[in-house]
Amino acid sequence: MTAAAEPVVDQESQEAHQIGPREYWLIAIFLGVITGFEVGATYVDSIKGGWLIALLLVLAAVKFFTVVGWYMHLKYEAFTVNGLFYFGLIGAITLFIVVLLTFRALF
Amino acid sequence: MATEVGHSLSSPLDLRKTAMWAFLASEFMFFGAFIATFLLYRGKLNGGPGPEELFDVPFTSVSSFVLLSSSLTMVLAHHAWEQNDQRQLRIWLAATALLGMTFLGGQVFEFTTFVDEGLSLSTSPFGSSFFILTGFHGAHVAVGVLMLVSMVIISSRVGLEKSRGMNVELVGLYWHFVDIVWIVIFTVVYLVQV
Numbered sequence: 615m616t617a618a619a620e621p622v623v624d625q626e627s628q629e630a631h632q633i634g635p636r637e638y639w640l641i642a643i644f645l646g647v648i649t650g651f652e653v654g655a656t657y658v659d660s661i662k663g664g665w666l667i668a669l670l671l672v673l674a675a676v677k678f679f680t681v682v683g684w685y686m687h688l689k690y691e692a693f694t695v696n697g698l699f700y701f702g703l704i705g706a707i708t709l710f711i712v713v714l715l716t717f718r719a720l721f
Numbered sequence: 722m723a724t725e726v727g728h729s730l731s732s733p734l735d736l737r738k739t740a741m742w743a744f745l746a747s748e749f750m751f752f753g754a755f756i757a758t759f760l761l762y763r764g765k766l767n768g769g770p771g772p773e774e775l776f777d778v779p780f781t782s783v784s785s786f787v788l789l790s791s792s793l794t795m796v797l798a799h800h801a802w803e804q805n806d807q808r809q810l811r812i813w814l815a816a817t818a819l820l821g822m823t824f825l826g827g828q829v830f831e832f833t834t835f836v837d838e839g840l841s842l843s844t845s846p847f848g849s850s851f852f853i854l855t856g857f858h859g860a861h862v863a864v865g866v867l868m869l870v871s872m873v874i875i876s877s878r879v880g881l882e883k884s885r886g887m888n889v890e891l892v893g894l895y896w897h898f899v900d901i902v903w904i905v906i907f908t909v910v911y912l913v914q915v
Contacts, residue, residue: 634800635797635800638793638796638797638800639793641793642789642790642792642793645789645792646786646789649782649785649786649789652908652912653778653779653782653912656778656912666913667913670908670912670913671908673908674904674905674907674908674909677789677901677904678901678904678905681792681897681900681901681904682897682901685792685793685795685796685897685900686893686894686897686898691742692735694739695738695739695742698739698742698743698746699742699745699746701746702743702745702746702747702748702749702750703746703749705746705749705750705753706749706750706752706753706754707753709750709753709754709757710753710754710756710757713754713757713758713761714757714760714761717761
């Protein structure tokens with residue numbers, strides 16, 4: 615009475631196939647526009663200091679997760695793969711903050 | 722029996738991809754440490770030139786745009802590979818390699834200009850941390866270009882069908898990773914400094 619296992623289906627590639635070249639081009643245009651905003655923001659005198667840094671970091675994060683989600687297809691990947699990626703990312707951010715705190719460079 | 726075949730076909734492929742993701746996750750640590758080091762030392766100039774005098778944001782913006790564009794060509798190569806369109810695959814892989822080389826050319830030009838203006842690895846902690854961070858990223862791009870050129874050659878000689886494994890997918894993941902790391906470096910190193 616062994617239960618038949620489900621055949622392995624590559625669900626990631628099945629769903630990723632729903633995105634095509636048209637979507638990839640649109641994403642590229644979106645990324646280009648965001649980059650334009652980023653560079654433009656550094657030349658606007660009224661946005662300076664902490665506000666500028668916050669804006670630049672938010673825009674960079676938008677680009678980062680757009681590439682990761684759609685070009686690297688992470689949003690269609692299994693939980694394990696997502697876990698690996700976020701483990702590395704959170705680990706790097708933690709390391710980054712610890713180094714800066716250790717040398718009193720953050721506050 | 723059919724189930725066993727299903728597992729035996731898919732599991733090794735998934736393992737390779739998972740291993741690549743694990744490798745990329747570990748790479749985050751490297752770059753996280755280098756970026757933190759750069760931020761620690763960015764103000765330590767030792768009398769040498771600093772970011773305000775050296776950085777040419779419009780030039781680096783164009784370089785960044787070139788690298789971002791290479792992510793588009795890479796994902797189009799991946800799409801062609803999935804469709805088993807060998808000609809389109811070669812075109813997009815070659816385009817990605819070309820864009821990567823253009824980015825590297827820009828980096829070599831930038832480094833040469835900085836050295837001419839008095840910034841070297843040993844000038845100041847700022848110089849050391851800047852060259853190590855961006856040079857380390859450039860080395861990753863160079864490795865990616867080598868892999869892409871190899872793929873183009875293999876594709877033109879024997880083809881890169883899906884049944885031969887997932888090399889295009891793995892190289893694609895690596896290439897996009899190089900791109901997302903640059904997104905962070907460009908913002909933190911170049912834009913926030915201005």
